[in-house]
Amino acid sequence: MARQARAVATRQQIITGAARMFEQSGFEGASLGDIVDGSGTTKGALYFHFRSKDELARVVIEEQHRTSIESVRSVAESGASALRQLVMVCHEMARQILDDPVVRAGMRLTLEFSGSSEPAQPYVEWIATAQAIVEHGIEQGEIADTVDPATLARFVIGSFTGVQLVSQVLTLRADIEQRIDDMWEYLLPAIATTDDAAELAAIRAARWKAPVDATGAADDTSTGDA
Amino acid sequence: MARQARAVATRQQIITGAARMFEQSGFEGASLGDIVDGSGTTKGALYFHFRSKDELARVVIEEQHRTSIESVRSVAESGASALRQLVMVCHEMARQILDDPVVRAGMRLTLEFSGSSEPAQPYVEWIATAQAIVEHGIEQGEIADTVDPATLARFVIGSFTGVQLVSQVLTLRADIEQRIDDMWEYLLPAIATTDDAAELAAIRAARWKAPVDATGAADDTSTGDA
The missing domain is CATH 1.10.10 (Arc Repressor Mutant, subunit A)
Structure with missing residues (x-):
């Protein structure tokens, strides 16, 4: 053993x-x-x-993807409203990018391997997950029913991808949380059914917190190195 | 000679x-x-x-950057409204990415070299140019005066960067024009002072056309390979 x-x-x-x-x-x-x-x-x-560098790269991408999908599932189980879930997912993915070299490497490799004709599976799944949250938000009346769920999901994932890359380029990701908050400030008016400023601010402030177990350690399987 | x-x-x-x-x-x-x-x-x-691969990479980035900045300048000289200029710049940059291998290589190299502590100059300048257009739009009353020009400029460049990357990942950029149109559909309600649907649609439909010179050839210095 x-x-x-x-x-x-x-x-x-x-x-x-x-x-x-x-x-x-x-x-x-x-x-x-x-x-x-x-x-x-x-x-x-x-x-x-x-066996090879190829296999190592595949394992890194799989591990990053598993980490991301687990956190999206945890956010979905939080019982928060759909828009809060979308905000939480972006901030949680940013936290993982900051904390975990496997996540950063997986993101770089996924983009590098994207020249092939095969669409990159992590992006397909992230967008599908975001789309399910958007559909839920429309059912609950929190997201406008004029929104196309597939299109919005694709835009959220695309926009997040670029916002975190430009944050890396300009500040080595020091301002990533603020930039994600900006993203939601500009995006919410087009999609939220409410225009109440306090409610919109509360949505933007939503963060997912990992539950704390009996030993007091965060229940978090990521290999953080922060 | x-x-x-x-x-x-x-x-x-x-x-x-x-x-x-x-x-x-x-x-x-x-x-x-x-x-x-x-x-x-x-x-x-x-x-x-x-002299070296480093010098070649630097020249590719410089040439890509020159191409981008020239097109932004041409858009600014078109006399279009500020929001139309922002839409035009995104679609014109997408066209260059589709047409010109030097532009695609420059974008990849700029992101690859961004691990250093030096912020990447092309991004700094793109954001500064977009910020000047936003400031003009606020002065003209087309963009809400609650918008912070630096923040919006950074979001537009970040969002565009990610939208085109995810379009590459999922469709080898076949849907890039549609995805940029989606981006503006979700972004305009938060920043435009008008809520007139026809005017918003007209803004999203704005495209820059290269002037045609006397020989009938487009006045375009990019090394297109489409």
């Missing part, structure tokens, strides 16, 4: 090391040698767990 | 070839050997014009 636990820890160490190299240099720029050095492991250990 | 014209043509051929490699493989993934092969030139010719 101790040996198995060590193997799991080594595998995770390699994934995190690979993520840091992919984040910094992209898929083409990161060599397996760099990944071995950066993760403090050996070439033998790397090849015990992964 | 013929020799000089040939040198200029070769230099441009190398820039276009390098752009295709940078677009496809990123900075780290594109080798000078690939660039030589892809541009149908020789290593000698490449080193006659450029």
Whole structure:
């Protein structure tokens, strides 16, 4: 059992090391040698767990995607209104980007691999999830029934993607939370049925908090490094 | 003179070839050997014009940036209203992304180089240009005076960046024009002083057309390959 636990820890160490190299240099720029050095492991250990750089990249994207989808599911279970959920999802994804090198690497790799004719699955699923929230919001009367759910979902994910990238370009993401708040300030008037300023401010202020378990530690499976 | 014209043509051929490699493989993934092969030139010719891959990348970014800034200037000189100018700039930048491999490569390289602490100059200038248009729109009473010009400019550039990237990821940019139209549909209600549906539709429909010169050729210096 101790040996198995060590193997799991080594595998995770390699994934995190690979993520840091992919984040910094992209898929083409990161060599397996760099990944071995950066993760403090050996070439033998790397090849015990992964067949190739391609497989490592695929695992990084899958892990990032799993992290994102778990948080979206948690937000959906929070019982918050649809618009609050959309705001929460954006801020929660931004928190993961700030905290987790695997998430940052996954985002970069997904965009780098997008030149192929296959649409990138993470984006397809993010948009589908956002679309379900929008449909719920229209049913509940919180989002205008003139809104097309697929179009709005696509715009929210597209806009979020660019807002966080430009925040990285200009401030290394120091202003990301403020920029997401701006995004909702400009977007809500077109989609919310209310025009009450206090309610719109409350929607923009919505944040998801990870439930705290009995030990006092946050119930959060992300591999934060903040 | 013929020799000089040939040198200029070769230099441009190398820039276009390098752009295709940078677009496809990123900075780290594109080798000078690939660039030589892809541009149908020789290593000698490449080193006659450029010292290094770094210099080639810098020239690609500069050329892309020059193309963008020229089109923004042309839009500003069109005499269109501020909101129409913002819509025109987005659609014109999308057209350049579709038509010009140097523009696509420049966008990719600018995002790849953004890990450094230096903010990327093209983004700084795009935002400054958009901000000047927003300020003009507020003065003219077309944009609400509650709008903060710097914040709106940053959101428009961020949102456009993400909308075109997600259009690339999902449809290889086949739907980019429709997605930019969606963006303005969701953004205009928060910023336009008018709520007249026909006027809002007219703003969204605004497109910049390159003036046609006496020979009948479009007065357009971009190196289109469509």
